[in-house]
Amino acid sequence: MKNRNYIHLFANCLITKGISRSVICDLQRSKYVLIPNSFADLFSKQRYYNLKEAPRIFDQENLSIFHEYVAVLKDHNFIFSCSKKELKRFPQLQLKFEYPAKITNAIIDFDKNSNTTIKDIIQYFLIPYNCRHIQIRCFEDMDSIFFDTLITEINHCFIKSVEFIIKDSFEQDYTQIMKWVENNRKIKSLVLHSSQENKVIQKENYGFGIVVTTRQKITSESHCGIIHPDYFNITIESYTESLCYNSCLNRKISIDKSGNIKNCPSMKQSFGNIKSIKTLDSIIENPDFNKYWTISKDKIETCMYCEFRYICIDCRAYLETPENIYSKPQKCGYDPFTNKWKWDYESFTK
Amino acid sequence: MEKKIKIYIQHYINDNLKDLPFIARFWDIEVIPTKSSNPINPITYGHFKTEGAYAIPFYKPISKIVILSILNEE
Structure with missing residues (x-):
């Protein structure tokens, strides 16, 4: 022994x-x-x-x-x-972040006036950069035909997963929507906001097919940026990325409802519109665009002292001091010096 | 039954190595039971006519717009 x-x-x-x-x-x-x-x-x-x-x-x-x-x-x-x-x-884990894509994820916002097609977005802005995970958000009522068109394109392209955050207009009859999610197996989750109740309609199956309704009224992109333990992400990819890069904006692109290409739809600065641009090459190389990518939590005021800094998904759109890009996220109520949540996002909004 | 299917596929791979990608003999075979007798539609990826039984989710939240704690309370 x-x-x-x-x-x-x-x-x-x-x-x-x-x-x-x-x-x-x-x-x-x-x-x-x-x-x-x-x-x-x-x-x-x-x-x-x-x-x-x-x-x-x-x-x-x-x-x-x-x-x-x-x-x-x-x-x-x-x-x-x-x-x-x-x-x-017992050697240590290799902590270098590597991912086989120039852009890893995309947020695409639509409204009734959006004059953009998902087909063009996929062809010009996702495929060349190997971006295979997208989130589609709609803050107002949209026609179900619109979503059918979207998912048909997604089903036949190289996208691996899609998350939908859309306004609930199904009046509590979710049978059709459940079937729709079941049949379109790239749908990771469907969140129906502005609903009548908070409910898990369908649980996940191998990490896909989640359908939930929430009473939360999401009327614009300004609701984003919540910092809460529910959003802590403990995976090797996310942890190693956080060590050197920004956990939210690194290799992300966003297309707001007007077609403007941004780091995040909540940010003001636009780097062009998809109606006039057919490539992201120059945008990715633009120092104004990629300057956020390397703002790791170790560089952010207050966050650098936080024990959760490598599992917390950051926010650079809403800052305590907006003119300082190294400022703490505005919607974080955690104090790493006292280890107390001074407030959570719900009380913040109230 | 699952074992039999696995063995059948393993034999098929071994007998058809020339027609399959060179890495085929290292493929991990997973038998996924379905609720109904109908086969599940494969997920297609466009590139090289690739198909899969299950997709892979992204490793982190793409946005943080939904208050998840509300859902946990229910």
Whole structure:
């Protein structure tokens, strides 16, 4: 029996240290656990700790707290025991972000006056950049024929997933809409806003086909930018992207309801209109456009002290100090110094 | 039944290696049961006539416009 007196973090479990506490994120199981900074420090130089050292460092009271945390991490499968000889067998995870697309995702807003076709958008702005995940948003009532046209194009092209956020005009008869989602299997989710009730109409099937209704009245893009634990995203792609890039705007394009190409529909600056432009090449290279891509959370005021900074999806459209592009997101009520949510988005809107 | 289907496909691949992509012998075979006896329509991707049984979702939220906590309360 080997003397397994070391505890070692699994390669997919990464510690993010904040100003007053830390989190361990499990990038495979998509979960996190909060830990004190003093405990996180034990793993700061290397990803393992010799349990035999603990009685020398801690007094009796702190030793029992230490063992409680070790038990919690073991329960969550964040750590495993090993011997000194075995330590070198567990290399660290490669944390470089790589993704096979110049543009990874797109937001496309439509209204009744939108004079753009999805076919052109796909052909000129998505295919050349390998952008295969899109979100379509409509804030006003739209004809169901419009959505049929959209999905027909999407079904026959290289798009992998589409999310719809549209106004509910189905008067609680969701049978047809459920069938529509079931038949069009690239639909990841369909959110019907301005509805009469908050309800999950259809649960996910292999991550697709979710249909929900919400009473939330989304009348424009100004409702976007919510920072809330519900939007924390604990995946290896998202975490590694956040280390060096902006977690929201990196490799994103948006086309607002008037056809303007932007970083985000909520932002004012437009880089051209799809009626007059047939390529994104010059826009992607434009420093004014891609300057947001490299604003990682480590560069953002307040966020740089936050333990959630690599799992939180940022917002650069609504800032506490709008003239400062490194300012904290306006719609975030979390204070990393006190570890308290001063307010959440619902109370913010009220 | 699932095992039988897997073995059948494995044999098919081995017997037709020349007609399939060079990586075919490393393909992971997954049998997906359906609710009805009708086969599920494959998802098409346009490029090279590629088809798939399931699509892959994006790895992060594309926008943050919906208040998800309302849905969790229900």
